[in-house]
Amino acid sequence: MNLMPPRAAMERAFLTGDRTFDGLFVAGVRTTGIFCRPSCPARKAKPQHLDYFATPSEARSAGYRSCRRCEPEAQPGSVPNWLEPLFRRLESEPDRRWDGGQLRELGLEPARVRRWFQQRHGMTFAAYCRSRRLGRALETLQTGGTLDDAALGHGYESHSGFREAFRQQFACPPGSADATRCLRAETMASPLGPILLAATDSGLCLVSLAGDEPPGETREHLKCRMQLPLVPGGHPAIEQAKAELAEYFAGRRRQFTVPLDAPGTEFQQRVWTALQAIPYGEVRSYAELAREVGCANGQRAVGMANGANRIAILIPCHRVVNTGGALGGYSGGLWRKWLLLELERTGTPLTPSAAQTGTGKPAQIHPKEPAKTL
């Protein structure tokens, strides 16, 4: 299944550079023969000169070349080609300290690297590397390593420098590492665009679709809500969620088994539990959900608890629609909600792009169709 938003929505998204539509379509500019993703920062062509395609490979078959600025063929949420050499080095030398000269040696412009990290991770490249190193140092301490192992093993030259950096990151001294909790966050590419995942030691606490908020802001909210410092990098709950979500998008998973950490009021917890009880492929109205949590007149309260859910898809708030079948709202964008419901209704895999999966021609749908379908 590979569906396109209505033309008017695509036009608006493209002209305003709406990132939340990345991965849902590309636009070809007839006057230049180049196609772009919706968020391309280049100057926008006039609407009458645009052609829309569900996937990059269709734009190519129609004779368009891909834009070198926005790299529409790179899957949203994945690392762009130009940054790959750096990410390979970050994998092989995670404890290295970087300066601008070393970035230039890799053929990278430090300012561009900084902008990318700021946009994707809400922090500079230097801060990203520092928090990753400290996250690894915390792991070393928690698994019985000494202060020497933690400091010298992760790029610090002195205990005092390490102590200070550790205290700044985790608001406690390295000596209390055992009791130190933190958040880990990572982005995964998906057919619905990038998904930001975060976990605490208790479980997965965030699944945020690109439509929600800019990643930097989401991360700030998360730090405030969980009151824990945030460290970029993996966590077993995140790895499990990534694998299960990939199966879900492929139509091969109907239930999730990742442990969740979803703090909320008692009422919110009741609503979220009720959401998890809605079977795959079914929807409920806000009124029905309100009855299920024993609050028959509480549609509005239920709607707000639904909206306060931060673990999209796994706590399936997308399965709640308005009475009468209209889609209602969705913080991740109505098109994503509709695609999720179509995936669950038909069991047809959501494909990021025909180029990657080799699927055939996508269906086009009309603006009013989603509301009728439900």
Ligand SMILES: [Zn+2]
């Ligand atoms: Zn472009």
